[in-house]
Amino acid sequence: MTSSELTADRMGSTQTSGRYLRDRLFVCFGLLATLLALIALGALLVDVVRDGAGRLSWSFFTNYPSRRPADAGIFPALIGTLYVISLTAAIAVPLGVASAIYLEEYGGRGRIARFIEINISNLAGVPSIIYGLLGLGLFVRFMGMGRSVLAGACTLALLVLPTVILTTREALRTVPNSLREGSYALGATKWQTIQHQVVPAAFPGILTGLILAVSRAIGETAPLVTLGALTYVPFAPSDIWSQFTVLPIQIFVWVSRPQAGFAENAAAGILVLLTLLLVLNGFAIAMRDRLQKRAR
Amino acid sequence: MAVSRRIRRAIEFVIERTIFLCAAASILVTAGIIFVLLFETVEFLREVPITEFLFGTVWTPLFFEKHFGVLPLVTGTMLASGIAMLVAVPAGLLTAMYLSEYAPAAVRRIAKPVLELLAGVPTVVYGYFALLFVTPALQALVPNLSGFNALSPGIVMGIMILPLVSSLSEDAMRAVPNGLREGAYALGATRMEATLGVVFPAAFSGISAAVVLAVSRAIGETMIVAIAAGQQPRLTLDPRVPVETMTAYIVQVSLGDTPAGTIEFRTIFAVGMLLFVSTFLLNLLSNLLRERFREEYS
Numbered sequence: 001m002t003s004s005e006l007t008a009d010r011m012g013s014t015q016t017s018g019r020y021l022r023d024r025l026f027v028c029f030g031l032l033a034t035l036l037a038l039i040a041l042g043a044l045l046v047d048v049v050r051d052g053a054g055r056l057s058w059s060f061f062t063n064y065p066s067r068r069p070a071d072a073g074i075f076p077a078l079i080g081t082l083y084v085i086s087l088t089a090a091i092a093v094p095l096g097v098a099s100a101i102y103l104e105e106y107g108g109r110g111r112i113a114r115f116i117e118i119n120i121s122n123l124a125g126v127p128s129i130i131y132g133l134l135g136l137g138l139f140v141r142f143m144g145m146g147r148s149v150l151a152g153a154c155t156l157a158l159l160v161l162p163t164v165i166l167t168t169r170e171a172l173r174t175v176p177n178s179l180r181e182g183s184y185a186l187g188a189t190k191w192q193t194i195q196h197q198v199v200p201a202a203f204p205g206i207l208t209g210l211i212l213a214v215s216r217a218i219g220e221t222a223p224l225v226t227l228g229a230l231t232y233v234p235f236a237p238s239d240i241w242s243q244f245t246v247l248p249i250q251i252f253v254w255v256s257r258p259q260a261g262f263a264e265n266a267a268a269g270i271l272v273l274l275t276l277l278l279v280l281n282g283f284a285i286a287m288r289d290r291l292q293k294r295a296r
Numbered sequence: 297m298a299v300s301r302r303i304r305r306a307i308e309f310v311i312e313r314t315i316f317l318c319a320a321a322s323i324l325v326t327a328g329i330i331f332v333l334l335f336e337t338v339e340f341l342r343e344v345p346i347t348e349f350l351f352g353t354v355w356t357p358l359f360f361e362k363h364f365g366v367l368p369l370v371t372g373t374m375l376a377s378g379i380a381m382l383v384a385v386p387a388g389l390l391t392a393m394y395l396s397e398y399a400p401a402a403v404r405r406i407a408k409p410v411l412e413l414l415a416g417v418p419t420v421v422y423g424y425f426a427l428l429f430v431t432p433a434l435q436a437l438v439p440n441l442s443g444f445n446a447l448s449p450g451i452v453m454g455i456m457i458l459p460l461v462s463s464l465s466e467d468a469m470r471a472v473p474n475g476l477r478e479g480a481y482a483l484g485a486t487r488m489e490a491t492l493g494v495v496f497p498a499a500f501s502g503i504s505a506a507v508v509l510a511v512s513r514a515i516g517e518t519m520i521v522a523i524a525a526g527q528q529p530r531l532t533l534d535p536r537v538p539v540e541t542m543t544a545y546i547v548q549v550s551l552g553d554t555p556a557g558t559i560e561f562r563t564i565f566a567v568g569m570l571l572f573v574s575t576f577l578l579n580l581l582s583n584l585l586r587e588r589f590r591e592e593y594s
Contacts, residue, residue, distance in 0.1 A: 047429045255428070
């Protein structure tokens with residue numbers, strides 16, 4: 001073997017090993033990028049717990065807002081959130097599930113159904129703050145609801161409606177056609193089939209979708225701020241016409257204050273909010289698993 | 297018997313009509329959005345010429361001397377969203393490539409729920425994180441970084457959008473037929489060469505649909521920028537100084553007690569209209585790209 005041949009051979013092998021080296025480097029970058037998500041989530045949680053855990057006490061849950069950070073609590077915001085979210089679910093769930101049933105079971109490939117479908121997927125992409133402007137113009141002013149719990153719930157209901165419809169449709173789609181045909185064969189009408197066969201079979205999936213939609217509504221701040229929900233509320237809402245605030249708005253107000261004490265309050269509020277979301281999602285997953293087992 | 301059948305048929309008919317109306321209600325929502333925005337915007341444009349609104353460079357509707365040039369809000373929005381995309385696109389695509397082409401099942405089992413959790417965190421929480429954790433941390437690295445700036449909320453917004461980019465791009469890459477990968481391996485390609493040279497180009501329209509959707513999400517994102525970017529509409533591309541985005545402006549006015557019917561009040565609907573139109577066009581583009589991707593592989 002001549003020396004020039006040797007060099008060529010060595011060059012060839014370094015080229016190959018260079019390519020494999022690059023491949024290994026690429027995996028490392030991919031893994032790093034994936035870890036970035038984990039690191040960000042970890043940093044966020046550690047930061048919030050470190051700042052806020054010290055403020056969590058019974059009085060934090062039962063106190064009203066105050067100018068002194070140490071006395072301030074989330075009672076009106078917590079009640080406001082429960083009020084608004086229950087009402088949101090009461091409006092969005094029947095409307096959304098009915099729409100999904102229409103589109104999936106009745107609509108077929110008709111032109112109107114197709115139009116409604118495109119419209120819903122467009123609505124899903126509208127920024128949440130635009131729903132706030134809609135609520136301000138339509139519910140608060142035009143319909144004269146004022147800045148009430150009802151106006152807030154209507155706004156959030158419209159905001160989560162596309163999510164409810166899309167997830168319910170997906171759940172309905174998983175129901176095998178043989179179930180429907182079996183029901184028809186026994187003489188059931190279309191609605192009887194839907195009511196007694198299709199919806200019960202799809203129920204675990206529908207429920208999970210509903211809880212996802214409600215979780216989204218719980219965390220929403222911008223549309224309610226735009227609507228004009230109060231930022232300082234020394235009372236808990238008493239009925240659907242009351243003015244109100246919600247937990248995310250209370251957090252937002254505290255974050256905007258320069259004093260360090262309020263930042264701690266905001267962190268503690270975030271802990272409550274995140275716990276609420278975690279419990280809700282855990283409940284959804286547990287419920288779905290149980291129902292799925294029973295269905296089998 | 298015949299009567300009961302007739303009743304049953306009537307019930308069926310009523311139910312079908314009722315749920316049809318529920319489904320049709322969603323069209324009313326869109327109509328409502330367009331009507332509310334259009335109504336107030338037209339009123340606004342009666343007082344402010346559209347050229348001043350779209351091309352003016354000073355935005356001071358809340359001051360004594362009012363100027364209605366929306367460009368500072370537009371550049372603020374573009375700056376924050378641009379920074380977000382600089383974080384979300386590379387990190388999201390690398391994550392997607394890793395999860396789709398390399399990751400063992402065990403890693404996917406951990407990474408996917410973490411990404412879902414990240415996507416489920418309320419945006420006000422991200423705002424807190426940007427203002428009170430990321431900004432102070434960055435101030436140690438970047439000289440002259442003010443307490444409110446576009447950099448920190450931009451980065452945090454990028455992290456918020458990362459799951460969207462990665463999960464949609466991963467779906468697109470997984471839809472690429474295996475035959476293409478195997479062809480590349482048969483020609484002696486390494487995994488990286490197959491991923492970057494074959495899978496990525498094949499999934500390109502699906503991936504670009506994901507990126508366009510992410511841009512739309514960043515433009516419409518409100519709480520992170522309202523908390524951490526400041527409230528100073530400023531025509532600048534300097535990421536270190538306070539700016540104001542379109543969404544943050546709407547929040548700022550909503551927090552004050554601007555009476556309805558005034559020109560200041562109408563500005564939020566005009567800005568909202570601009571926001572609605574731009575996100576709508578981006579979503580449309582994203583849908584077109586996704587349709588094209590579907591056609592390629594069906």
